[in-house]
Amino acid sequence: MYQYDNYDQTIVNERVEQFRDQTRRFLAGELTEDEFRPLRLMNGLYIQRYAPMLRVAIPYGLLSSKQMRMLAHIAREYDKDYGHFSTRQNIQYNWLQLERVPDILADLASVEMHAIQTSGNCIRNVTSDHFAGIADDEIEDPRPYAEIIRQWSTFHPEFSFLPRKFKIAVNGAENDRAATQVHDIGVYLVKNEDGEVGFKVLVGGGQGRTPYIGAFIRDFLEKKHLLSYLEAIMRVYNRYGRRDNLFKARIKILVYALGPEKFACLVEEEWEKIKDSALVLDQAEIDRVKTYFTLPDYDPDADKDHGCEEKQKSDKAFRDWVRRNVKGHKAAGYRAVMISLKAPDVPPGDATDKQMDSIADLADQYSASEIVVTHDQNLVLPHVKQGDLYALWQALDKENLATPNIGLLTDMICCPGLDFCQLANAGSIPIAMQINQKFSDLDYLHDIGEIKVKMSGCMNACGHHHVGHIGILGVDKKGVEYYQLTLGGSAENDAAVGDRLGPAIEKEKVAETIGELLQVYVENRIEEERFLDTYRRIGIKPFKERVYATANNTKESNSRGVKAVASH
């Protein structure tokens, strides 16, 4: 993985000192809350419902075991013994003291980590495919480019006070595993007709209150122009993005107000003027960064060990886990192992300090000391020998990290919601708990198969509800929590924004309603169809009818009941 040189380390160290001074000035009253806010936000520090929350950057989700141990240390030393992995492949701590944040940043800097630009109206942590480097459908490893973008965007003098936050994702494989099309800029590595690899670029994707799938504005961009092209997009946005209304300030609003074609013209016009400047990305630098993303030395005999196949026959729990949580790998005899952070009794994405330490140890033992955070809020051990699967499973199971539910109903994306977040209108974690309670039968979950449930506690959509096969949005109706369901969303190659099912439903009925939706699916599915496929084939009507017919019947029978009582 990438390793800091002197330049990288210096900038992170200097940032620690700068933030130490900013915090001191704030605490001394030299900076007002309004003046301190953007400074702390640019460093991932929010003032939340109960305590400050710190978001730590995990560039493109990649962690070493050493870094994971530091994350565990921070949870233990400064927080309540746990952290929350987010949909941005970052980690958040919820119970910190402001005065100690500079020390946390110093601890992070000691393992080449930081919290730079994890919030604020600037270019955020660059995200990518969690199977980068090991996927067999990969055109090229996206991480060197994500790292190059990370460096270019760090403390960018022109683009640190944008109209709004800005998210860039880079995907290098045929299958999009980075939700690329719902990013402000999405970059795909593609091969052109001459077999040359470059980038296909989209802009204006995003979730929040006005969801958009991004529009492609360039089909092929030579690698050397990556930074100049990004700079051209950023400049157009910085100059013309709306600043009068926070809710209309994201680039998607500008792109779709102008129309993607017009927007593309402005970008091209700007780009023509800067593409041959000092922004040209030298092949030497690409090559240098690439050398950090080499694969470990794989055991050429790894595929000869078939012990785990025998174990699967005799051990159903292990078999279930392999079926759901073990994924393919481009090296023979190797697997990518998903660590589920969606155990039924735990808020989705949370991990304790002890779990993090164990994961670090297991990464050292079984996965070349590497760990990847996924945007679905799980973790990956990317280099596991098939012969080690059984031992690894046993070790994970001991730590409550082997729930065999990857891609299933209970593998929900879930924002922190009303339990932590200042912005939330409704709880998310209690809904996750409710769903887990209702759907505890693993065989049923396996039968339902792949389904993406995504949940946000407010319309800012941190829980990606727009792109869930089933999306759940918490809303507040006169102080009561209600939940708006959407169906048919997707964040993958077939990206789509979900359709609204109907009026929001009561809190107690969320899991029950999902049960009804699944029933419609089971009754209608053909062969191996997933929920999403069936939905796309039969449309929203049967689902709507089932859910609201039941609701209306209950209402009618209730009102009849009332009448009957009244007439006596």
Add this chain to the structure above:
Amino acid sequence: MRVIKDNHVVEDNWERVDELENDGPLPAGQVIIPFSYWRDNREQLISSGKTVAVCVNGDDETDEVARDLEHFELIALDFPKFTDGRSYSHARLLRERFGYEGEIRAVGDVLQDQLFYMQRCGIDSFQVREDKDINKALGALKGFSVKYQTAADGALPVYRLRGSA
């Protein structure tokens, strides 16, 4: 009034005039007039042969400002709120694309934690907000010793430095 200029705190007499009728006369003295005033009275001002100082805001088009650079002794860039970053682009374009060599001054909500970015974009004088300690702000100009990317300060991107090491 004191401003930061060439890395020093100096006394300065330029005065920004915001309330100016666009058909009114040009005030006397060292005044910074709104760019919109220049736009409306352009021909007359050019024929008078005076150089002036203009204040450009986020809504102004850099290209339009660039057309008349030879007449501007100073260009002030307005930051109505420090979170409004449009003038960073103005500054870079004026320096890098249009080659303006006169003074570019940040005015408005100018605070120490932004000075480093402003300087990198080509702003070379700073009218720090009046209620703030300008000497402390001066210390913040230094910012980071490493710059990942190029800007109007001509910094080589770090990857070029690596290449030459």
